[in-house]
Amino acid sequence: EPFKTRSSNAVSETTKMTLGSDFTLINFKPECRTVEEDLDQLVIRYGPVIKVFRIYPTRKKARNVFEDMDDRVSNDVQWSPLGSYLVSVHDDVAVLWGLFSKGIPMLMRYWHRKVKLVDFSPGEKYLVTYNKSEPSNPSELNIFDVRSGRLLMRGYDGVSDVSWPVVRWAGGKDDRYFAMLSKNNTLYVYETCLLGEKPMKVVDDVVDMSWSPTESIFALLLKGRGRQPPKLALMQIPGMVELRNEDLRDVYDLDCNCKMYWQSNGEYLAVQVTCSELVLFRIKEIDIPMEVLQVDEKVLAFAWEPSGHRFAMIHGGEGDQSVLPDVSFYSMQTPQNLGKVWKLDTLKDKQADALFWSPRGKHIVVAGLEGSFNGQFEFFDVDKLETMNKVEHSMATDIAWDPTGRYVATAVTISQEMEEGFKKGFHWETVRPRNPPNGFFIWSFKGEKLYWRSTPNEYRLLQLNWRPYGGSIDEELLKNQEKPIEEDSVNWASEEESVKWVSEEESENLASEEESENLASEEVSENSASEEESENLASEEESDNSASEED
Numbered sequence: 001e002p003f004k005t006r007s008s009n010a011v012s013e014t015t016k017m018t019l020g021s022d023f024t025l026i027n028f029k030p031e032c033r034t035v036e037e038d039l040d041q042l043v044i045r046y047g048p049v050i051k052v053f054r055i056y057p058t059r060k061k062a063r064n065v066f067e068d069m070d071d072r073v074s075n076d077v078q079w080s081p082l083g084s085y086l087v088s089v090h091d092d093v094a095v096l097w098g099l100f101s102k103g104i105p106m107l108m109r110y111w112h113r114k115v116k117l118v119d120f121s122p123g124e125k126y127l128v129t130y131n132k133s134e135p136s137n138p139s140e141l142n143i144f145d146v147r148s149g150r151l152l153m154r155g156y157d158g159v160s161d162v163s164w165p166v167v168r169w170a171g172g173k174d175d176r177y178f179a180m181l182s183k184n185n186t187l188y189v190y191e192t193c194l195l196g197e198k199p200m201k202v203v204d205d206v207v208d209m210s211w212s213p214t215e216s217i218f219a220l221l222l223k224g225r226g227r228q229p230p231k232l233a234l235m236q237i238p239g240m241v242e243l244r245n246e247d248l249r250d251v252y253d254l255d256c257n258c259k260m261y262w263q264s265n266g267e268y269l270a271v272q273v274t275c276s277e278l279v280l281f282r283i284k285e286i287d288i289p290m291e292v293l294q295v296d297e298k299v300l301a302f303a304w305e306p307s308g309h310r311f312a313m314i315h316g317g318e319g320d321q322s323v324l325p326d327v328s329f330y331s332m333q334t335p336q337n338l339g340k341v342w343k344l345d346t347l348k349d350k351q352a353d354a355l356f357w358s359p360r361g362k363h364i365v366v367a368g369l370e371g372s373f374n375g376q377f378e379f380f381d382v383d384k385l386e387t388m389n390k391v392e393h394s395m396a397t398d399i400a401w402d403p404t405g406r407y408v409a410t411a412v413t414i415s416q417e418m419e420e421g422f423k424k425g426f427h428w429e430t431v432r433p434r435n436p437p438n439g440f441f442i443w444s445f446k447g448e449k450l451y452w453r454s455t456p457n458e459y460r461l462l463q464l465n466w467r468p469y470g471g472s473i474d475e476e477l478l479k480n481q482e483k484p485i486e487e488d489s490v491n492w493a494s495e496e497e498s499v500k501w502v503s504e505e506e507s508e509n510l511a512s513e514e515e516s517e518n519l520a521s522e523e524v525s526e527n528s529a530s531e532e533e534s535e536n537l538a539s540e541e542e543s544d545n546s547a548s549e550e551d
Helices: 008-018 416-423 475-480 503-506 510-550
Strands: 043-044 049-056 060-067 076-079 085-089 093-098 106-111 117-120 125-132 138-143 153-157 175-181 187-191 201-203 206-211 217-222 230-236 243-246 258-260 268-274 277-282 290-295 299-306 310-315 325-332 341-346 354-357 363-368 376-381 386-392 398-401 406-411 439-445 447-453 461-464
Touching: 008 076, 043 076, 085 117, 106 363, 153 277, 175 206, 206 258, 217 268, 230 268, 258 299, 268 299, 299 354, 310 354, 310 363, 354 398, 363 398, 363 447, 398 461, 406 461, 439 461
Parallel strands: none
Antiparallel strands: 043 049, 043 461, 049 060, 076 085, 085 093, 093 106, 117 125, 125 138, 138 153, 175 187, 187 201, 206 217, 217 230, 230 243, 258 268, 268 277, 277 290, 299 310, 310 325, 325 341, 354 363, 363 376, 376 386, 398 406, 406 439, 439 447
């Protein structure tokens, strides 16, 4: 198996540590959350600080919800998939927080030596912790019960370059099945109610697998045997029922070329079998019909519209940024061509290497992040097939939509390794040619600049993530979010911690203003120093004169 499980004695020992006398379970009731607590919240991480704040658009302010500072420095911070919890990862423990209206309780601690990565199951019942292997120690994987803190499964493996996530959960919120792919291309499928026992199914010669986001259906890319070509198989559990099996005759190297993309509702599956060929499956239709889409150029990026029937792709350019690629939009269902993929439009010569759909569909950000693109963003309305705005955030590395599709955050972040390097004497200029603004922007879905938030100069931003929302989002809910609130009902962030809302002209001049202020303060300091020196000289002369008069 990919991870050899340990004996039950080791499990019970770790469970005792997790629920030891030094810790008490507090207020573990995620169902007490309200809509107001879930939406418009962001978590950021810089240096030893983890901070959560909520944005109030009608007041143009922000309220600090949570702040944690630890000398150990966190390795990671994540929201759970439904937004119920926040987990921070430290050297030897993962800490679970509950963000409720009446306080910020620490709900649970999951002990795991040198833990680096964590991952929740879709229904938030299980937490996976993982530490990468070192020459002296193999990799270790733990699966905990989130509520009780009980260690359900522990395994070891000597693989250091394992793809993350190691545990791949089936779609839906019941958290009933998961799979793990070993280094020798063997797939093991488990049932959570039988953790610690043998896997329910083993499949050999698997290059990759991907679960449907909503059902216990998964797609497999299988190696060819002898003269048989590689295959793509669609399987359903329990029972391992084969729904579809398709030969990939034009594919010679599955490891290099093939990628799988599920639509968020599990209605469609796209498989990129070569650099310029996609196979499209209609999962919900009878016999799962298949269609091949041939593109004349290399496909660089692909993204489905969430809960929709459209997709976008970046193609051409061949990775050479001197030749700009194109961006095309397609639909899986149009009145003129029922049951057939149809091209809607192509945008020529775009500074683009990534695609970010709004969670509610309709709008997309076509982004250029790498190389000479340097933080170019085009906000596009796919319904009207028109550009709403083009903006730039110099050297931006990250972009994230909020769950409502109203706001977009862009930021310049660095890795934990780079942060540690700076502490040892390396300089930012060795990584970036120019020193970027230290913080992030928030934009409207139309690409309008709303505000800028800076972080302390001694730290660089490491992470930025919106809080997910597990419920349904409709127009009535959004209207309630826009209602005005009483000034005294909210504990606003202090002036130095509050979000600074700016106009478009102001935001463009923020960096230059800060630089001018710094120069001005330096001049004031120099002037005050020279004035003090002049006063000292004058007082010395007066003393000398008075002394001579006395003589």
